[in-house]
Amino acid sequence: MTAFGKRAQVNTDSPAPAIAATAPVPTAAPIPAPRPADPSPPLLANDSSYGIKTGIFAALIETIDLAELSKMDAESTRSTLHDIISEIIAVKGYILGPDEQEAISAEILNDILGLGPLEPLLARDDIADIMVNGCDQVYIEVDGLIQLTPVKFRDNAQLMNICQRIVASVGRRVDEASPICDARLADGSRVNVIVHPLSLKGPTLTIRKFKKDKLTLDQMVQRGGLSPEAASLLRILSAARCNILISGGTGSGKTTLLNCLTQFFSPGERIVTCEDAAELQLQQPHVVSLETRPPNLEGKGEIAMRDLVRNCLRMRPDRIVVGEVRGAEAFDLLQAMNTGHDGSMGTLHANTPTEALGRLENMIAMGNLPLSPGAVRKQIADALNIVVQTQRLRDGSRRITHVTEILSYEDDRIQSVDLMTFLYTGDSPDGRIQGHHAFLAPPRDCMENIRAYGLERECMALFTRGDG
Structure with a gap:
C-alpha cells in the first residue's frame, strides 16, 4: 500500500473525531513533532470555516499512512498532502473558492508540518523578533519597533504543543518540571520558551529570527x-x-x-x-x-x-x-x-x-x-x-x-x-x-x-x- 493508498476509505459522513492539536506526522521537515497530549483540532475555533477545516483535518488523518509518509522529504510531503486535501474537499462536497481552498490547505499544512499560526510570520524576512505572550497575544519587531499582530492560537494547549515541537527538535524538553528552555529553529533562529508555573499568562515563546540572506x-x-x-x-x-x-x-x-x-x-x-x-x-x-x-x-x-x-x-x-x-x-x-x-x-x-x-x-x-x-x-x-x-x-x-x-x-x-x-x-x-x-x-x-x-x-x- 502506498502512503496514500487509503483514499477510497475517506468517510464523507462521519463526524470529525477528536484529534491531536499538532498532528503527529513524522516527516523529513526540519522540526519533528512528538505526539502531544491535547486532543483538540489545531484550528481556530472562532474561525467561520472552523467546521470545514476540522472535517478536512479528520479525513486527512484517516487517509494517510504515517509510516510511508515518514519516508518522504519535506517538500514531497507538503505537495502530496496538498493534493490529498484538495481531493477530500471534492469528495466531501465543500463549496470553496480557489483562494479560500488554498488558504485552508495552507493552514492545515502549517499545523501538521510547521509551527501553525506562526508560519506566515516566519516566512517574512523583515521581522527581527516574534514574541508570543500566551495564546492571544503575538508581537513582532520590524525596523526596531514592536507592533501587535492579529495572529492568535486557539488556546494555550495549542501554543504549548508548538513549543514542545520546537524544543524536541533539538533534543530538549519543556514542561512544569523544566519550565525554561533555549532552543533553535532549523534555520538557526534562536528560541526561548518559558511555561507554567513561571509564566502566568500561558506559554511565552520568543523567537529571534535569522534573515534568509545573511547580513554583511x-x-x-x-x-x-x-x-x-x-x-x-x-x-x-x-x-x-x-x-x-x-x-x-x-x-x-x-x-x-x-x-x-x-x-x-x-x-x-x-x-x-x-x-x-x-x-x-x-x-x-x-x-x-x-x-x-x-x-x-x-x-x-x-x-x-x-x-x-x-x-x-x-x-x-x-x-x-x-x-x-x-x-x-x-x-x-x-x-x-x-x-x-x-x-x-x-x-x-x-x-x-x-x-x-x-x-x-x-x-x-x-x-x-x-x-x-x-x-x-x-x-x-x-x-x-x-x-x-x-x-x-x-x-x-x-x-x-x-x-x-x-x-x-x-x-x-x-x-x-x-x-x-x-x-x-x-x-x-x-x-x-x-x-x-x-x-x-x-x-x-x-x-x-x-x-x-x-x-x-x-x-x-x-x-x-x-x-x-
Missing part, C-alpha cells in the same frame, strides 16, 4: 548602522586576528555583528564555536559547532559552556568563537586568547565598554578561582584587544557606538582608549537619529598584528582621513 558589513553600511570607514576598521581588526569582545544590550545586534566579523576569517583556519543554542552561521569551510546540553530528568548529563570552551583547547582550533559569555567560561576563553588562539571572539551583555570589562571580571569571579582582583584584571588586559559596543537607539536603529582598544593593566585598573565613537548630531524630520563615527586615535597594541597582515597603511588612512 556592507549591508549594515547601507542600512546606516555604521559608516564605510567604521566597517573598514572592523574588517581590519578581524582579519588581523585581534581578540574581540562584542558588547551590547538585548536586541542591539551583537550576534549579527559577530556573524559579520567572522566573514573576514581566513578560509584556511579551523574555527570552533561554542553556544547555548547554536545560531552562528559561519561561511568558512572548516567550522566545528558545539552546543551545550541541559541536564536530563534525573538532573544529570549537563554539558555547560565552560566544559565546551575547555574542550576547545584540545581540538586544535585557530580561533574560538563563543556565542555569548555568561559565566565562569569567561576565564577559559581568556586563557585560550592568551595561549595562541588569536582572533577569538565572543559577545557579552553590557551597556558600555567599561561596563563590559567589569562584567567580565565578575563572571570570572563566579568560577571561585584563587585569583586576586588584580590578577583577574591583568588576565583580561593581557588577553583582550578590542571591545566593540553595539546599541539599539531610541528610534529603533542599531549602531556601533564604540570601538575600544584594551591596552594594559596599570594602577590597579585596566587601561583602554577609544579608537572610534559614534557622535550624535540631532534628529531628522522623521525622528531618526543622525550622527557620524569619529576616529579618535589609531590602534597601539594591536598595530603589531595589523602590520603583520599588511594592513597598517589602510588602517592609518582611516585616522588621517577624519570622521566617517
Whole structure:
C-alpha cells in the first residue's frame, strides 16, 4: 500500500473525531513533532470555516499512512498532502473558492508540518523578533519597533504543543518540571520558551529570527548602522586576528555583528564555536559547532559552556568563537586568547565598554578561582584587544557606538582608549537619529598584528582621513 493508498476509505459522513492539536506526522521537515497530549483540532475555533477545516483535518488523518509518509522529504510531503486535501474537499462536497481552498490547505499544512499560526510570520524576512505572550497575544519587531499582530492560537494547549515541537527538535524538553528552555529553529533562529508555573499568562515563546540572506558589513553600511570607514576598521581588526569582545544590550545586534566579523576569517583556519543554542552561521569551510546540553530528568548529563570552551583547547582550533559569555567560561576563553588562539571572539551583555570589562571580571569571579582582583584584571588586559559596543537607539536603529582598544593593566585598573565613537548630531524630520563615527586615535597594541597582515597603511588612512 502506498502512503496514500487509503483514499477510497475517506468517510464523507462521519463526524470529525477528536484529534491531536499538532498532528503527529513524522516527516523529513526540519522540526519533528512528538505526539502531544491535547486532543483538540489545531484550528481556530472562532474561525467561520472552523467546521470545514476540522472535517478536512479528520479525513486527512484517516487517509494517510504515517509510516510511508515518514519516508518522504519535506517538500514531497507538503505537495502530496496538498493534493490529498484538495481531493477530500471534492469528495466531501465543500463549496470553496480557489483562494479560500488554498488558504485552508495552507493552514492545515502549517499545523501538521510547521509551527501553525506562526508560519506566515516566519516566512517574512523583515521581522527581527516574534514574541508570543500566551495564546492571544503575538508581537513582532520590524525596523526596531514592536507592533501587535492579529495572529492568535486557539488556546494555550495549542501554543504549548508548538513549543514542545520546537524544543524536541533539538533534543530538549519543556514542561512544569523544566519550565525554561533555549532552543533553535532549523534555520538557526534562536528560541526561548518559558511555561507554567513561571509564566502566568500561558506559554511565552520568543523567537529571534535569522534573515534568509545573511547580513554583511556592507549591508549594515547601507542600512546606516555604521559608516564605510567604521566597517573598514572592523574588517581590519578581524582579519588581523585581534581578540574581540562584542558588547551590547538585548536586541542591539551583537550576534549579527559577530556573524559579520567572522566573514573576514581566513578560509584556511579551523574555527570552533561554542553556544547555548547554536545560531552562528559561519561561511568558512572548516567550522566545528558545539552546543551545550541541559541536564536530563534525573538532573544529570549537563554539558555547560565552560566544559565546551575547555574542550576547545584540545581540538586544535585557530580561533574560538563563543556565542555569548555568561559565566565562569569567561576565564577559559581568556586563557585560550592568551595561549595562541588569536582572533577569538565572543559577545557579552553590557551597556558600555567599561561596563563590559567589569562584567567580565565578575563572571570570572563566579568560577571561585584563587585569583586576586588584580590578577583577574591583568588576565583580561593581557588577553583582550578590542571591545566593540553595539546599541539599539531610541528610534529603533542599531549602531556601533564604540570601538575600544584594551591596552594594559596599570594602577590597579585596566587601561583602554577609544579608537572610534559614534557622535550624535540631532534628529531628522522623521525622528531618526543622525550622527557620524569619529576616529579618535589609531590602534597601539594591536598595530603589531595589523602590520603583520599588511594592513597598517589602510588602517592609518582611516585616522588621517577624519570622521566617517
